[in-house]
Amino acid sequence: MASIDEVARLAGVSTATVSRALSGRGQVSDAARERVRAAAAALGYVVSSRASSLASGRTRNVGVIVPLLDQWFFSTMLSGASSALMRAGYDITLYNITADADVRREVFDTFLRRQRVDAVIAVAIELDEHETGQLLDLGLPVIGVGGPNPRLRTLSVDDTAMARLATEHLIELGHREIAHIGAAGEFEADFRVPSRRLRGFEQALATASIAANPALLEPADFTVDGGHRAAARLLDARRPRPSAIFAASDEMAIGALLAARDLGIRVPEDLSIVGIDGHELGEFFQLTTVDQFPLAQGERAAAAVLAQLEGQADATAAAALPYELIVRSTTAPPRS
Amino acid sequence: MASIDEVARLAGVSTATVSRALSGRGQVSDAARERVRAAAAALGYVVSSRASSLASGRTRNVGVIVPLLDQWFFSTMLSGASSALMRAGYDITLYNITADADVRREVFDTFLRRQRVDAVIAVAIELDEHETGQLLDLGLPVIGVGGPNPRLRTLSVDDTAMARLATEHLIELGHREIAHIGAAGEFEADFRVPSRRLRGFEQALATASIAANPALLEPADFTVDGGHRAAARLLDARRPRPSAIFAASDEMAIGALLAARDLGIRVPEDLSIVGIDGHELGEFFQLTTVDQFPLAQGERAAAAVLAQLEGQADATAAAALPYELIVRSTTAPPRS
DNA sequence: TTGAAAGCGCTAACAT
DNA sequence: ATGTTAGCGCTTTCAA
Numbered sequence: 001m002a003s004i005d006e007v008a009r010l011a012g013v014s015t016a017t018v019s020r021a022l023s024g025r026g027q028v029s030d031a032a033r034e035r036v037r038a039a040a041a042a043l044g045y046v047v048s049s050r051a052s053s054l055a056s057g058r059t060r061n062v063g064v065i066v067p068l069l070d071q072w073f074f075s076t077m078l079s080g081a082s083s084a085l086m087r088a089g090y091d092i093t094l095y096n097i098t099a100d101a102d103v104r105r106e107v108f109d110t111f112l113r114r115q116r117v118d119a120v121i122a123v124a125i126e127l128d129e130h131e132t133g134q135l136l137d138l139g140l141p142v143i144g145v146g147g148p149n150p151r152l153r154t155l156s157v158d159d160t161a162m163a164r165l166a167t168e169h170l171i172e173l174g175h176r177e178i179a180h181i182g183a184a185g186e187f188e189a190d191f192r193v194p195s196r197r198l199r200g201f202e203q204a205l206a207t208a209s210i211a212a213n214p215a216l217l218e219p220a221d222f223t224v225d226g227g228h229r230a231a232a233r234l235l236d237a238r239r240p241r242p243s244a245i246f247a248a249s250d251e252m253a254i255g256a257l258l259a260a261r262d263l264g265i266r267v268p269e270d271l272s273i274v275g276i277d278g279h280e281l282g283e284f285f286q287l288t289t290v291d292q293f294p295l296a297q298g299e300r301a302a303a304a305v306l307a308q309l310e311g312q313a314d315a316t317a318a319a320a321l322p323y324e325l326i327v328r329s330t331t332a333p334p335r336s
Numbered sequence: 337m338a339s340i341d342e343v344a345r346l347a348g349v350s351t352a353t354v355s356r357a358l359s360g361r362g363q364v365s366d367a368a369r370e371r372v373r374a375a376a377a378a379l380g381y382v383v384s385s386r387a388s389s390l391a392s393g394r395t396r397n398v399g400v401i402v403p404l405l406d407q408w409f410f411s412t413m414l415s416g417a418s419s420a421l422m423r424a425g426y427d428i429t430l431y432n433i434t435a436d437a438d439v440r441r442e443v444f445d446t447f448l449r450r451q452r453v454d455a456v457i458a459v460a461i462e463l464d465e466h467e468t469g470q471l472l473d474l475g476l477p478v479i480g481v482g483g484p485n486p487r488l489r490t491l492s493v494d495d496t497a498m499a500r501l502a503t504e505h506l507i508e509l510g511h512r513e514i515a516h517i518g519a520a521g522e523f524e525a526d527f528r529v530p531s532r533r534l535r536g537f538e539q540a541l542a543t544a545s546i547a548a549n550p551a552l553l554e555p556a557d558f559t560v561d562g563g564h565r566a567a568a569r570l571l572d573a574r575r576p577r578p579s580a581i582f583a584a585s586d587e588m589a590i591g592a593l594l595a596a597r598d599l600g601i602r603v604p605e606d607l608s609i610v611g612i613d614g615h616e617l618g619e620f621f622q623l624t625t626v627d628q629f630p631l632a633q634g635e636r637a638a639a640a641v642l643a644q645l646e647g648q649a650d651a652t653a654a655a656a657l658p659y660e661l662i663v664r665s666t667t668a669p670p671r672s
Numbered sequence: 673t674t675g676a677a678a679g680c681g682c683t684a685a686c687a688t
Numbered sequence: 689a690t691g692t693t694a695g696c697g698c699t700t701t702c703a704a
Binding site: 044046048061068087096106107109 | 337380382383384385386387389390395397404405406408411412414415418419422423425427428429430431432434436439442443445446447449450451452475560561564591597616617619620631
Binding site for chain 3: 339340341351352354355356359361362383384386387388389390391392393
């Protein structure tokens with residue numbers, strides 16, 4: 001591993017000039033810069049982040065906290081954030097806050113305090129007061145994605161409005177008996193998303209003067225299987241059947257779709273189904289959904305963090321995250 | 337951010353003793369250790385990884401290279417590796433080698449050479465000669481998972497044997513007309529897994545003296561959609577229909593299953609389907625598969641790396657990665 | 673525009 | 689068992 005001294009010697013300049021030439025900070029003549037570049041390339045020299053970060057206080061590394069990795073939505077957001085940060089030359093260190101409470105505490109008490117990162121992105125995590133305070137105490141740029149947090153700079157999509165949009169789509173098609181598959185106890189603890197989507201659903205019904213019917217609310221855990229079971233209950237032959245289902249995630253919507261197929265109920269002729277998220281499988285199942293572009297959300301979070309680190313105004317900061325109704329083939333007017 | 341001097345002062349010892357007490361290296365009296373602990377806790381002191389790594393040469397950070405994030409298999413392995421490393425107090429920095437060739441080159445030329453990591457785990461990446469050399473040049477423990485690489489210490493499951501096992505299961509049930517959905521050109525470039533699974537399929541047929549039939553081979557891209565399209569071609573009414581399909585991944589097997597349903601072909605009565613991987617949706621679809629426990633693979637990779645870092649013999653090193661046939665409800669004897 | 677030199681906050685010899 | 693001290697390899701004043 002070549003060191004800065006060797007580069008300086010080969011280029012015939014001081015280490016200070018090498019540092020300036022390679023980092024782009026401070027004035028360096030074109031000639032010197034070129035010689036330094038050539039020397040560094042010849043030696044295969046790369047600035048040691050250990051030494052550089054100790055001297056400068058900058059690590060070129062961003063911490064990303066995620067609640068789960070093995071779910072499409074989170075890994076897609078991570079993918080977006082990761083590629084944007086890497087393009088900017090930043091490393092990313094990953095803090096996977098799993099179900100394990102000890103690990104979670106360690107992340108906030110220790111891992112994040114090791115001065116390894118210049119900034120933090122917290123993805124879809126509901127932070128409690130104490131954790132939020134710990135994050136703020138780091139004295140670093142912190143940005144949250146999803147789940148508005150009044151004490152943090154947060155990018156979030158309007159879950160209530162998305163749910164309203166999905167429900168309104170069904171209402172406009174003429175549906176009146178609309179069921180909702182969504183939140184359930186345990187899951188709720190970490191994410192308020194489900195309840196916000198339920199609220200949007202209720203708002204849309206109220207605006208259209210459709211009475212809320214508790215029998216048409218089925219809790220589920222945001223998995224395909226959960227959506228399938230919830231739909232099976234809703235579509236039970238012994239009770240009046242809704243003409244449409246709004247599922248609070250595409251995974252649950254897909255589960256509902258498969259449940260309908262199992263029961264010989266045709267979609268969309270006998271039953272309309274709409275989801276939320278923009279899941280990769282939505283195209284395959286021809287699922288109508290409200291897309292929230294998770295890959296782009298990750299990229300936006302990265303851009304916001306980079307803007308703060310580089311001290312520029314973040315042009316996209318104020319704008320709310322976009323979402324869009326994608327009408328495919330699982331929704332249609334009810335029969336007669 | 338409190339520094340080591342403040343802790344030393346508060347504990348009434350030198351900074352060297354603080355360092356020793358907190359790192360566990362070297363001899364410290366119980367009394368001193370306790371005072372240091374208390375002082376550190378009182379001040380909220382955490383060792384700065386910047387300073388510590390410069391002085392010691394250790395970063396307590398492992399780099400993980402993955403080819404994709406938004407696919408269940410890779411994110412699951414990452415999840416396993418991540419949780420195991422975090423439990424051992426290690427950070428992980430994530431290098432997502434996307435489709436972008438420039439980013440890929442940068443990772444090997446620059447990112448990995450910044451001396452930010454103590455070791456590298458390369459997940460399911462086919463490295464070319466040059467990249468393998470670059471990894472080795474780092475002078476760090478490197479372990480690969482999946483895709484055997486003769487120059488690297490590698491944990492890998494025997495893809496050929498897994499495919500053989502899946503195919504033998506069909507043969508033992510009495511199937512003779514067995515189709516395979518697997519590799520296709522472009523995908524092949526990065527992963528040799530598909531061709532190894534094809535080989536296992538062919539071996540099992542040969543052992544049972546079943547003639548290979550090129551008409552029963554359909555290339556697909558390892559997605560649900562690809563599996564669906566491949567199965568639709570295989571199940572086309574105008575040609576002789578196989579009695580069983582072995583898909584080289586669970587995602588494709590699920591696609592095939594849905595294609596059969598679309599065509600009114602009953603599974604397993606009219607068609608048996610078996611996959612590979614142990615996908616989370618396998619249970620839901622009652623899919624027969626050969627599970628390769630990707631979460632455990634990630635954990636094993638982490639354990640192997642930690643063993644090398646800590647200089648212990650890795651007890652699990654020699655053992656091949658386990659796999660297991662999980663018989664569920666998509667396979668049965670053919671109809672006479 | 674460039675160089676000399678003083679740190680950045682730890683760790684690890686070496687001494688005691 | 690503990691303290692003293694010389695680095696680790698850079699960055700950044702400060703001076704020239």
